[in-house]
Amino acid sequence: MYQVLSSGSKGNCVIYHNSITVDMGIPYSMIKEYQNSLQIVLLTHIHGDHFNYSTIKKLAFERPTLRFACGEFLSKKLQGIKNVDVLEVGEIYDYGQFKISPITLYHDVPNFGYRIFKDGTKIIHATDTCHLDGITAKNYDLYAIESNYNEDTIFESIELKKTKGEFAYQAGAIESHLSEQQARDFIFKNKGEKSEVIRLHESSNY
Numbered sequence: 001m002y003q004v005l006s007s008g009s010k011g012n013c014v015i016y017h018n019s020i021t022v023d024m025g026i027p028y029s030m031i032k033e034y035q036n037s038l039q040i041v042l043l044t045h046i047h048g049d050h051f052n053y054s055t056i057k058k059l060a061f062e063r064p065t066l067r068f069a070c071g072e073f074l075s076k077k078l079q080g081i082k083n084v085d086v087l088e089v090g091e092i093y094d095y096g097q098f099k100i101s102p103i104t105l106y107h108d109v110p111n112f113g114y115r116i117f118k119d120g121t122k123i124i125h126a127t128d129t130c131h132l133d134g135i136t137a138k139n140y141d142l143y144a145i146e147s148n149y150n151e152d153t154i155f156e157s158i159e160l161k162k163t164k165g166e167f168a169y170q171a172g173a174i175e176s177h178l179s180e181q182q183a184r185d186f187i188f189k190n191k192g193e194k195s196e197v198i199r200l201h202e203s204s205n206y
Contacts, residue, residue, distance in 0.1 A: 001121065001142055005030055007200045012050045014125065014144060014200070017118050020098060022125045022144075025050040028058045035063055042100065043070040045111040045128060046077060056081060069093070069100065073110035087112070105129035108176045127201045130176050132186045139192035147184075147199040148177035177201070 005013040005026060012023040013031065019039040024031070025048060041059065044050050051074070059066060060081045068078060069085040078084045087093060089112075092101045098118035105111040106129045113126035115137070124137040127146040137143065180199075187197055 001123070001196070002144065002198065003034075004198065004200070005034075007127075008202065009049050011052070012127065012201070016116055016123055016125075016142075017098070020100075020116055020118070022114055022116075023050045023127075024056050024059070025052050026055060027052070028055045031055065031059065035059060035066075038063065038066055039097070040067040040069055040095065040100070042102075042112075042114050042116075042125075043068060043074055043078075044105075044113070045107060045109050046074060047109065047128070050128070051077070053077070067095075069102075071102065071110060071112050092117075103135055106131055125200075126178070128176065129178055130174070131182065132178065135186075137190045140190065140195060143187050143191060143195060143197045144200055145183045145187060145197070146178040146201040147180040148201050148203050149173050149179050151179045151181045173203070177203075 001016060003015045005015065007014065011026040013021055013026045014023065015021045015034060018037045020042065021038060022042045023044055024041050067083045067085060068081060069087050070078065072086050075084060075086045087102045089102050089104050092099050098116065101115040103113040103115065105113045105126060111128055116123040116125065121141040123142040123144065124140050125144040126132060129146065
């Protein structure tokens with residue numbers, strides 16, 4: 001149902017059902033072998049580890065019928081790219097073989113998560129958000145959820161950095177990323193007996 005090509009600060013791209021990708025923050029060389037089966041690229045936000053314009057441009061050139069979808073906040077960044085669908089939160093978009101519905105996430109820039117419906121399965125993909133308040137996804141087949149940092153250790157890491165007079169970049173994670181504990185709580189409240197979970201955007205620094 002899924003293939004994680006990359007997840008984390010070095011780049012993000014996950015392929016679902018061999019045809020739907022969320023994020024394109026990787027070099028073209030990493031996506032090239034999969035491009036012929038892709039039907040749509042769902043873009044989340046502008047950060048470079050999620051949005052690599054040169055890769056997007058190359059994909060659009062190599063696959064003229066490939067669709068791209070994003071929020072209005074990203075549409076101006078896709079000037080020159082054909083087949084761009086501007087989506088609105090709360091709407092369900094029917095592409096025939098699958099359906100897509102974007103959700104608002106809470107990062108330091110405007111950001112989307114996505115619900116993906118295909119072949120009777122339900123997927124929710126959410127990364128780069130400080131919380132998932134107000135979002136439900138009961139009995140989904142797959143939860144692809146950010147588990148960026150551990151609440152039990154991050155504050156210790158921040159204090160250690162400050163003691164050394166170093167910049168505590170971990171402090172920003174609390175305001176813009178989802179913790180392991182938050183992810184587990186969301187999944188516990190929503191998953192069914194047969195639900196599958198993948199942890200995304202994990203950091204090795206916390």
